[in-house]
Amino acid sequence: MASPEQDLGPVLDKDGVRLTVDDAIATVTLANPDKRNAQNPALWRALAQAGRELPGSVRVVVLRAEGKSFSAGLDRQAFTPEGFDGEPSFIDLARSDDPTLDGTIAEYQEGFTWWRRSDLVSIAAVQGHAIGAGFQLALACDLRVVADDVQFAMRETSLGLVPDLTGTNPLVSLVGYARALEICATGRYVTAEEAVSTGLANIAVPGDQLDDAVRDLAAAILAAPRDAVIETKALLRGAQERTYDDQRAAERAAQARRLRDLAGVGE
Numbered sequence: 001m002a003s004p005e006q007d008l009g010p011v012l013d014k015d016g017v018r019l020t021v022d023d024a025i026a027t028v029t030l031a032n033p034d035k036r037n038a039q040n041p042a043l044w045r046a047l048a049q050a051g052r053e054l055p056g057s058v059r060v061v062v063l064r065a066e067g068k069s070f071s072a073g074l075d076r077q078a079f080t081p082e083g084f085d086g087e088p089s090f091i092d093l094a095r096s097d098d099p100t101l102d103g104t105i106a107e108y109q110e111g112f113t114w115w116r117r118s119d120l121v122s123i124a125a126v127q128g129h130a131i132g133a134g135f136q137l138a139l140a141c142d143l144r145v146v147a148d149d150v151q152f153a154m155r156e157t158s159l160g161l162v163p164d165l166t167g168t169n170p171l172v173s174l175v176g177y178a179r180a181l182e183i184c185a186t187g188r189y190v191t192a193e194e195a196v197s198t199g200l201a202n203i204a205v206p207g208d209q210l211d212d213a214v215r216d217l218a219a220a221i222l223a224a225p226r227d228a229v230i231e232t233k234a235l236l237r238g239a240q241e242r243t244y245d246d247q248r249a250a251e252r253a254a255q256a257r258r259l260r261d262l263a264g265v266g267e
Helices: 041-053 090-094 098-116 133-140 168-175 177-186 192-198 207-222 226-238 244-263
Strands: 012-014 017-022 025-030 060-065 121-126 129-131 143-147 151-153 203-205
Touching (some): 012 041, 025 041, 041 098, 060 207, 098 133, 121 133, 121 207, 133 168, 143 192, 143 207, 168 177, 203 207, 226 244
Parallel strands (some): 121 143, 129 151, 143 203
Antiparallel strands (some): 017 025
16 A cells, blocks of 8 residues: 655654654654565554654544455564563563553553544544454544455464454444443454444545545545534543433533634623
């Protein structure tokens, strides 16, 4: 897939993650195609750093990946006794006390949490395999545009683990409890057609049209006033937790803010 940010100097380029910024659009690229963008703790920390490095001008963040696969998931070296250089192996983590283990997993999750910030809209452009941690990274974004060859799978349960990189909440929200359980418990592939029909993906396109489709979606989002998008996103994100009457009240309060802002009237 051609790189949409190839003419821009990177703000960050480390551990398989590259961040570039072009005015209101930032692009985070998984840049280790030789390993099918397999993930490890260093990559997760780089993803978290990318979120911290975003300038205030950014309104849309695009997550993409080089090569044929979006991400093959966790690098299997994590399961070896030696693990990764400078990192505790998973075997070492399993022997640690509960606070240490919990804190370590929480640190790993930080690379997955900022994509739904209220002041941003994030779009994952997903092609080929998005397995395990790769699936969860795509789920971390607000929207997903997929190539017609995409294959999502949640393989953690098949390995005796659970999905722990923030993917369970958005998966249930998107496809419902029963289908989410079946996807996780079986570890099966979810194709582009099923992803779109169940709401897991917003749109599927041929692979050579993926960048263009994401670019068009980003442009459409940027066409709306920033504050209106932020307020709308907050309303929709909180809708499932609010009662009907509470959501009505939230709508009224948000609209009052927008009307006053448009009219130049202070609260």
